[in-house]
Amino acid sequence: MTTAGTPDEAGLGANRDLPVNFIQDIISNDLKTGKVRSIHTRFPPEPNGYLHIGHAKSICLNFGLAKANNGLCNLRFDDTNPSKEETEFVESIMRDVRWLGFDWDDRLYYASDYFQDCYDWAVQLIKEGKAYVCDLSAEEIRAYRGTLTEPGKDSPYRNRSIEENLDLFERMKNGEFPDGSRVLRAKIDMASPNMNMRDPVLYRIMRATHHRTGDKWCIYPMYDYSHPLGDAKENITHSVCTLEFADHRPLYDWFIENVRPGSEPHQYEFARLNLNYTVMSKRKLRRLVEEGFVNGWDDPRMPTISGLRRRGYTPESIRDFCERIGVAKRDSVVDIGLLEHCIREDLNKKAQRVMAVLKPLKIVLTNYPENQVEWLEIENNPENSAAGSRKVPFGRELYIEQDDFMEVPVKKFFRLFPGGEVRLKGAFIIKCEKVAKDAEGNIVQLYCTYDPDTRSGGPASGRKVKGTLHWVEASHAIPAEVRLYEKLFLVEDPDSDEDGTDFVTKINPNSLQVLNNCLVEPELAEAQVEDRFQFLRHGYFSVDPDSKPGALVFNRIVSLRDSWAKIQKTAQ
Ligand code: ATP
Ligand code: MG
Numbered sequence: 001m002t003t004a005g006t007p008d009e010a011g012l013g014a015n016r017d018l019p020v021n022f023i024q025d026i027i028s029n030d031l032k033t034g035k036v037r038s039i040h041t042r043f044p045p046e047p048n049g050y051l052h053i054g055h056a057k058s059i060c061l062n063f064g065l066a067k068a069n070n071g072l073c074n075l076r077f078d079d080t081n082p083s084k085e086e087t088e089f090v091e092s093i094m095r096d097v098r099w100l101g102f103d104w105d106d107r108l109y110y111a112s113d114y115f116q117d118c119y120d121w122a123v124q125l126i127k128e129g130k131a132y133v134c135d136l137s138a139e140e141i142r143a144y145r146g147t148l149t150e151p152g153k154d155s156p157y158r159n160r161s162i163e164e165n166l167d168l169f170e171r172m173k174n175g176e177f178p179d180g181s182r183v184l185r186a187k188i189d190m191a192s193p194n195m196n197m198r199d200p201v202l203y204r205i206m207r208a209t210h211h212r213t214g215d216k217w218c219i220y221p222m223y224d225y226s227h228p229l230g231d232a233k234e235n236i237t238h239s240v241c242t243l244e245f246a247d248h249r250p251l252y253d254w255f256i257e258n259v260r261p262g263s264e265p266h267q268y269e270f271a272r273l274n275l276n277y278t279v280m281s282k283r284k285l286r287r288l289v290e291e292g293f294v295n296g297w298d299d300p301r302m303p304t305i306s307g308l309r310r311r312g313y314t315p316e317s318i319r320d321f322c323e324r325i326g327v328a329k330r331d332s333v334v335d336i337g338l339l340e341h342c343i344r345e346d347l348n349k350k351a352q353r354v355m356a357v358l359k360p361l362k363i364v365l366t367n368y369p370e371n372q373v374e375w376l377e378i379e380n381n382p383e384n385s386a387a388g389s390r391k392v393p394f395g396r397e398l399y400i401e402q403d404d405f406m407e408v409p410v411k412k413f414f415r416l417f418p419g420g421e422v423r424l425k426g427a428f429i430i431k432c433e434k435v436a437k438d439a440e441g442n443i444v445q446l447y448c449t450y451d452p453d454t455r456s457g458g459p460a461s462g463r464k465v466k467g468t469l470h471w472v473e474a475s476h477a478i479p480a481e482v483r484l485y486e487k488l489f490l491v492e493d494p495d496s497d498e499d500g501t502d503f504v505t506k507i508n509p510n511s512l513q514v515l516n517n518c519l520v521e522p523e524l525a526e527a528q529v530e531d532r533f534q535f536l537r538h539g540y541f542s543v544d545p546d547s548k549p550g551a552l553v554f555n556r557i558v559s560l561r562d563s564w565a566k567i568q569k570t571a572q
Contacts, residue, residue, distance in 0.1 A: 018068050021327035023061070023240060023268055027069055036237045036264060039071035043097070043104075044111075044227070046078045047089035047211075049282030050297040050304045051096045053318070053339070054273040060322035061270070062240055063102035074234055075104035079112045080226050082210035090211070092297070096305040101315045107234075111226050112212045114233055118221040119173065121229060121259045122184055122202055126165045130258055131202060132158055133168040134185045141183070144190075145198050151191035152198045158187065172205055175218045179205050186225075188254060196251045200224055228252045228267075232260035239265045242272040243331060271328045276492040277336050278303045279503055284495070293507055294488070300544075300555050301488040301511050311485070312532050312542025312557035314350075317343040336487070340558045347532055347540045347557070352380045352387060355425065355470040356520040356535040356554075358482055360399035362445040362474065365430065368396040373473065376455075378426035381534075390523050394427050397474035399519050404469050405446065407435055414466035416446070422467040425536060429454040429465055470536040477519035480552040483544065484513040520552070527552060534560075 018024055030036045041062040045055060066073035075097060077090060097104070125131035134157045136144060146152035160168075169184055171177065184203035192198055202225045207218050231239045239252075246269045256263060279285065280303060288294050288302070297304050300311035308318065321342040325334050373395040381387035400416065409417040416422050421431045434447040453460035486508055494506040524533070532542045539559040546553045 019061075019064055019323075019327075021061075021270075022329065023065060023238065023270065023327060024068070026268060027065060027238060030237070031069070038237075039066060039069045040074070040235055040237045041066045041071065041240060042074040042076050042109075042231065042234060042236050044076045044078045044230075045093050046081065046084075046282075047086065047093060048081070048084040049089060049286050050092050050306055052280050052282070052285065052305065053275060053303045053308065053321075054280050055096075056100060056305055056318050057273040057322045057325065058240070058242075059097055059100055059102060060319055061327060063097075065238070065240075071237075072107065073102070073104065074107040074109055074236070076109040076111060076230060076234070078223065078227065078230075079110050079211065080221055080223055082206070082208040082220060087211050092306060096309075099309060099315055100305065100318060109230070109234060110212055111221075111230050112210060114226065114230055115213060115217055115221070117233065118226050118229055119219075122169065122221075122225075123166065125186065125202075125258065126169060126184075127162060128258075129162060129187065131184055131186050132160050132165050133172065133182055134158070134199075135182050138180065141201070145195065146190070148195065154190050155185070155199065158199070169203075172203070172219050173217070175207075177205055179207055179218075181205060184219075186254070188251075194247060194250055196224070196248050197254070200251060224248055224251055225255060228255040228265065229259060231265035232256060232263040235263070236265045239267045241267060241269055243269045243329070244272075245269055269329070271331045273325060274331065274333045275303060275336055275339070276333050277487040277489050277494070279489070279495050281495070284503060287504065288488075291504070293504060300483070301485055309530075310544065311555050312530070312540065313343050314346050314532075317346040320346065333493075337562075341562055343540065343558055344560075344562055347534065348383055349381075350384075351532050351534045351540055352390075352523075353382070353534045353536055354521055354523055355392070355472055356480070356482070356518060356524075356538065356541070357399045357401055357470065357472050357477075358515050358518045358535075358538065359402040360472075360517060360519050361402045361405055361443070363398045363400055363430070363448050363471075364445060365396050365398070365450045366433065366447050367449045370396055372396065373475065376426050392426060392521055392523070393473040393476040394424075395473045395475060398424070398471050399474060399477065400424075400469050400471050402443075404467075405432070405443070407443065415469060416448075416467070421465045422469050423454070423465050424471045425468050427455065427471070428452065429460075429463060472519045472521050476522045478522060478525055478552065480518045480520045480524070480554055482515045482518045482541070482554045482556065484515065484556045486511045486513075518554075520554075524552065532557065 027039055043059050043062045063073045134155045136155055144153045183201045185199045185201050188197045188199055190198045201222055203219045203221055205219050209215055249267050252267045289297055298306035298310045300307055321339050373393050375391040376394050377389050378392050379389045404415040406413055406417050416432050418432050421429055423429050428450040430448045430450045432446055432448050435443055436445045438444050454463050488511050489506050490508045491506050494503045527543045529543050529545050534540050540557040541554040542557055544553040544555050
């Protein structure tokens with residue numbers, strides 16, 4: 001893979017505007033043969049948590065396919081399981097889809113909008129002898145279902161009369177039976193080699209308040225039943241889902257044929273996104289939030305879209321990532337370094353460079369006039385001349401990073417040490433003359449001299465020294481808090497249950513480091529939440545919503561070192 005372009009830019013696609021993946025091939029063919037006249041997809045999240053980067057892949061695919069083919073994509077909340085769903089999640093999902101750059105226009109649907117249809121269709125199936133009320137317990141149903149190698153056994157209730165089934169199903173709906181006491185099942189084939197076809201459950205009794213229908217229903221349809229019917233109702237043509245549903249496809253087709261014959265939807269499966277060093281199941285993300293391992297769903301260490309947004313990721317970088325990982329039919333694990341590479345590439349072009357000192361060490365320039373400040377012009381982005389330049393104050397008292405000074409320098413230490421010289425970025429060459437220490441022997445400040453001729457454009461501007469340091473001028477510097485993040489997990493595959501340990505035991509205890517005494521240049525005084533900058537030599541940072549006037553908080557989005565690009569280069 002080249003780092004420089006999408007497959008389209010590389011000219012690999014026959015039509016440069018179309019995505020390059022096997023689902024697009026199917027769509028192109030369906031349009032060519034006239035199997036469909038236009039395409040219609042949907043993104044069907046269950047509102048039981050916040051969306052994560054895996055969902056972003058599905059969003060980019062579904063909305064992207066529709067857009068590229070002049071089709072439509074619906075947003076449909078799959079809210080058939082009332083005990084787990086909340087309005088907070090519905091709102092966060094809509095915000096995240098929009099933020100990613102997609103729009104469902106007026107096509108916002110809820111699976112719960114179809115509860116009455118699902119019920120009516122179930123009645124129709126009963127009337128046709130294709131569904132029955134079963135009184136077996138959940139365990140009995142499982143036992144009767146057989147195994148992959150043995151056929152199942154018919155339920156003793158399988159041959160109830162149509163009249164009895166109609167009566168019992170209506171009474172299930174009316175709340176006459178306790179939760180879990182009966183279910184409605186499709187009558188398909190208990191000996192089918194596909195377990196999903198062995199009389200799957202269509203309806204269960206569950207007294208739970210639904211976020212939209214309240215207590216109107218006490219029976220709820222199963223996903224496998226409601227989903228194809230929702231697709232048919234919305235005239236979906238290509239129903240794209242992840243691989244684990246491949247075995248459910250015959251059932252999907254069975255429902256379409258028996259309930260909505262002649263409608264168009266077909267199911268296609270693609271490989272879900274797996275990312276190393278994180279977990280992605282909503283159940284696990286929910287535990288991280290509820291048990292306080294992170295500070296909410298939008299904690300910048302979370303792989304949620306809201307977490308990535310708060311961290312400072314751009315929608316462009318996430319869409320680029322989804323394009324680069326492609327759409328495959330086989331599961332694989334993507335290196336998190338690729339995601340980081342995408343945000344670096346995006347911000348390298350866009351982000352203004354500024355100077356910020358995270359662990360300050362004071363410097364006094366003994367030969368610089370007291371109370372004088374001069375404003376030096378420094379470029380905003382060497383990668384983009386249109387970004388222009390800004391004025392940065394320089395004066396007698398400055399700060400540099402503690403790490404940029406060593407009293408006894410190690411070999412090849414090209415930064416500052418007693419008697420040594422460095423260039424201050426965009427300014428002058430300075431020399432360290434003396435180290436001041438407190439009673440305990442800690443270094444408190446440095447006395448240096450500067451060479452006035454070494455300013456850019458000055459008579460000795462060409463004089464070379466080995467190191468260039470970033471810095472801020474003391475009287476104009478703005479205090480800030482900076483939050484540095486590491487991976488949330490210590491191991492590549494925290495999800496793996498192989499060693500029998502709970503995934504939370506693999507959390508990195510040092511995933512968040514808060515630095516409270518940072519200083520940034522005055523250019524940042526007006527910075528707004530979500531603004532992004534490159535702090536020279538430190539990486540890319542964004543303004544966190546915790547910021548208050550005069551008390552800026554920055555998140556490190558990503559450091560500058562791009563191990564992923566390096567790996568790609570050596571592999572070439
Ligand atoms: P989770 O296990 O995280 O709860 P889910 O599949 O139950 O995921 P849904 O809300 O049902 O979550 O997912 C909505 C859509 O997003 C589905 O079409 C699903 O296939 C897709 N999706 C979920 N996770 C991924 C992933 N990791 N990669 C790609 N698509 C995904
Ligand atoms: Mg799901």
